[in-house]
Amino acid sequence: MATTSVSGGGEVRLAGICRSYGDTQVVRDVNLIAASGSILALLGPSGCGKTTTLRMVAGLVQPSAGDILIDGVSVTGQPVHKRNLGMLFQNYALFPHLTVRENVAFGLAMRGVPKGDTVRRAKEALALVRLSGFEDRMPAALSGGQQQRVAMARAIAYRPRVLLLDEPFGALDKKLREEMQIELRQLCNELGLTTILVTHDQEEALILADQIAVMRSGRIEQVDNARAVYERPISHFVADFIGTSNFIPASIVDMRDGRMTLRSTAGHVFESTVPNDFSIQERVAVAIRPESMRLTPGELPAAANRLTGTIVRSLFKGQVLSVWMKPHGQAELQPELQVSIPIEDAARMSPQPGETWSAQWSAARTLVVREQ
């Protein structure tokens, strides 16, 4: 690998940035840090303000309030072309009238790099994205994956301080997307590039990012590393957006020795040993992942973290068998519980609609989240 391409990434800090269009606030008081050399994902449904946030870092949109700092220096007033960033767009945005080489060399030419160096560094960047030998092609003659690589080479050729990715894999098919995601992660780590990624695909965020910032209606809902966001979501929204969860509204009745006891309105008792910041009497929700639950046939005596119900339907999903169960005496909550049975266990037990089964799970897998 070309050792000359290694560049130290800058630390990006967003300090209370806001953006409104007319009366609509698109981004509200976002505070974030992308550590030098790390990958930060802005994850959220469409319209949550994640793309606007990214465009503010790029300078394509001006924040209405707040400050953006790269390596401690404010860039808020700086024009786009002076920020020294690399950006990947959803549709690649290659220059259709320039060859692959000219595309990749564009940023270098704009920086007044001498012609000879430009050619060499463009070649290096293309080698990094494994696209050597395509220098003289036109973008229109390339496949989607190849165009993506050219866009990547163009963005890293001039060694930007920060790489910004706006849903970069949206247009690729699943298999190619996964390949490119792994490649991108390797490349960013190799170059030590600070990367900010915008995506609505939770899987993409989990694969790529060191830190995930979940956004909702212009606000940051939770920032944590990928594992923590999945295993300890703080709100109903996060638990629902990342992975699938069953929610049961409950109130906290007891807390001691790191063990929390909760009770639903129907009287079911839940226990959780997952650390959280909630206090007694607070109205929250219990969230249980479908894969955390174990099913046993028939009715079990009532206990904490245990629900009995009637099977509604089951669905084969490849690696898992998804089973929906209607809990007895739980009219007020989410109508059906979803339980995943690993496919190797599905051979031993296959719940049929109409049968009575019980679901149970451990206190370590009982999540307590803020109700929205």
Add this chain to the structure above:
Amino acid sequence: MSRTESIDVPERVTPHVTRLRANAKEGAFARRMAKVWEFATGTRMAGYVLVAPAVLFLAVWFVWPVLTMVHLSLTSRVVEGVSVEGFTLENYVRLFSSDLYFRILLRTLRIALLTSLFTALFAYPLAIAIARGGPSLARLVTITLLAPLLVNVVVRSYGWQTILNKTGALAWVLKIFGISNPPVLLYTEWAVLIACVHVYLPFMVMPIAGAIGRIDRSVEEAARVAGATRLAVLRRIILPLSLPGLAVGASLVFSLSAAAYVTPQILGGNFSPLLGTLIEQQILTLNDWPFGAAISTLLIALVLASNLIFLKLVSRRFARWTAGAR
């Protein structure tokens, strides 16, 4: 059936075909219409069928008269007011052997070229405003640009005459700024050029605005992020990518101004006649139809040739961008 199966029907057409096929169950007429529609859109004949009406119209009202005109210029000549029949190149020899006609020809080409150049220069800012400005700005510019087209060309030319007159509005304004002896523009090439630029500007702006509007905004943004100043984006991205629009605009403006008649007649007068004026003189004043036809033939050939050369240059460049796309 086998025909439609073997040929790709464009996706947007398929629903129509399906619907028409469904309707076809209801009656013979609908069935026939469905067949016509399928034929017109789903086969290789589609292109020919769609352009046929326009081609027919042009053949009758344009190609045929032009051929008649060329024929006339080659088969008769006027000697001392009397028409002499029979094949002859005399009209063309006369056209090329006189210094006067050659000067008029050069002036015509010069005005057409300069008009194209100046309209292109003025067109870019306006086209960018239309394509990239806010909706209200775009509408304002478009209306301002197109409004003069609502005024008859004669009226507009006389309007310019009162402005460019020795005692006209321009002279009056210049006098306010202390220029007591302003240059006389009326009845010079400049007057013709100014009026032509004004009249033909929309024909340049609209195609360029269309071309700029089709440039993906994220391509411009990608250039900005990669370090390009706004000027560099204009030069390296917008300008080359809007070339197809410029080609159309330049072709229109060049052709229109080379063939302009009313404007040069009113603003250039007899002091700077163009080919159009010359043709009018030959045909209406001197009654020399064959020689007028020869000048017209030359004009058409010149305009056609310059358009072909220009389009060829642009299309070669354009072909490069889309190389391998199909």
